[in-house]
Amino acid sequence: MKLWGGRFKTEESKLMEDFNTSLPFDRRLYKQDIVGSIAHVNMLSKCNILTGEEAGKIEEGLKSILEDIESGKLSVEGDYEDIHSFMEVNLIKRIGELGKKLHTSRSRNDQVAVDMRMFAKEEAIEIANELGLLLETIKKLADENRVIMPGYTHLQRAQVVTFKHHMMAYYSMFSRDKKRVENAIDILDESPLGCCALAGTTYDIDRNVTSDALGFKKPVDNFMDGVSDRDYLLELCSCFSIIMMHMSRLSEELIIWSSQEFKFVDMSDAFSTGSSIMPQKKNPDAAELIRGKTGRVYGSLMSLLTTLKGLPLAYNKDMQEDKEQFFDSLDTVMACIKVMNGMLSTIKVNEGNMRKAVKHGFLNATEVADYLVNKGVAFRDAHGIVGQIVIYCEDKGCGIEDLSLEEFQKFDDSFGDDIYGFIDYDNVLEKGIKKYL
Known part of the structure; x- marks a missing residue:
């Protein structure tokens, strides 16, 4: 059974059927389809479009389908166009012609x-x-x-x-x-x-009822x-x-x-x-x-x-x-x-x-430049001085912090004993990002 076809004179091509079907992937929506359908029929009952007895039987049928799917008794597969036709056909099999009223005032x-x-x-x-x-x-x-x-x-x-x-x-x-x-x-x-x-629909439905039942903030x-x-x-x-x-x-x-x-x-x-x-x-x-x-x-x-x-x-x-x-x-x-x-x-x-990687990376070079700036050296000059210090250390195979004070002062006489504390890595962290941790 298809959910359409009354105006067609000939059957759909099998090639088109296979091309058109979405059940292999939209079967994943089986629970949402049932929950949405239950909310829909209950709204139809509240709006006196279906009787309470009709809505109750449809809801009971839909819940039995959900139970059978989740227990493994019913597999969501077969020659169906989509999850919607699967649900409606199986509902009709269970509760008879009443199942055909499920789709009242609703489109796929x-x-x-x-x-x-x-x-x-x-x-x-x-x-x-x-x-x-x-x-x-x-x-x-x-x-x-x-x-x-x-x-x-x-x-x-x-x-x-x-x-x-x-x-x-x-x-x-x-x-x-x-x-x-x-x-x-x-x-x-x-x-x-x-x-x-x-x-929309010419039926006098209440979209707020279904929206609330399904947990949405409001209807579109x-x-x-x-x-x-x-x-x-x-x-x-x-x-x-x-x-x-x-x-x-x-x-x-x-x-x-x-x-x-x-x-x-x-x-x-x-x-x-x-x-x-x-x-x-x-x-x-x-x-x-x-x-x-x-x-x-x-x-x-x-x-x-x-x-x-x-x-x-x-x-x-x-x-x-x-x-x-x-x-x-x-x-x-x-x-x-x-x-x-x-x-x-x-x-x-x-x-x-x-x-070890910190030790061999000259990662305190910026702090050396900052030290010189604090001593009155312009930053651009300090930047150049530290670049020369890095070259010197690379040639010597040591870290900046390993230089003696005399070696520091070869590059600029602003250096004093306080340079070592200023560029100590733990101190650098304390002055820098540690205060944000």
């Missing part, structure tokens, strides 16, 4: 629109919750490792920071990501049920917008892309830091893999996969933007293509957040190697 356009909004809202809340857990892990890792390390620009050692300060930069990024997702939830929280195909303002709006999916896919970008940046650093050349961190065996030929290898595959899957999420966003860019109002079949892109993006970002959380919760920080 507003039906799928409300299903997708409900699904997107529920899953976005889960993403926000997972980000909250990731934030807790980052904070714990940072607090337990307030160790000195090099900070980088251009992947060159620049100034001294702490591992905590570095990780808390990602804490800030993921905090913004969580806010973005929560903002997207707030914006999408409107019900399109009752818009019907595009122009415009029927045509209600059935054709997919902005919320675009916004969530954009949020997911930014989350993945941040996780990819962090993954890149973890990959670099875990290399033998750095050895700043050790990745847990639980989130690493080995080589089939080189027995010594321990590869940071969890981080590499997150970095790789970032492009996949970007692709979903661009695909959805491209699908929607030229569509006239209101509903068009092109919009069926929104689901696979959104589902894949959602599943990917959810898995990556969980893996990142597990990876960070099991990582080991190597303080000794980080401190």
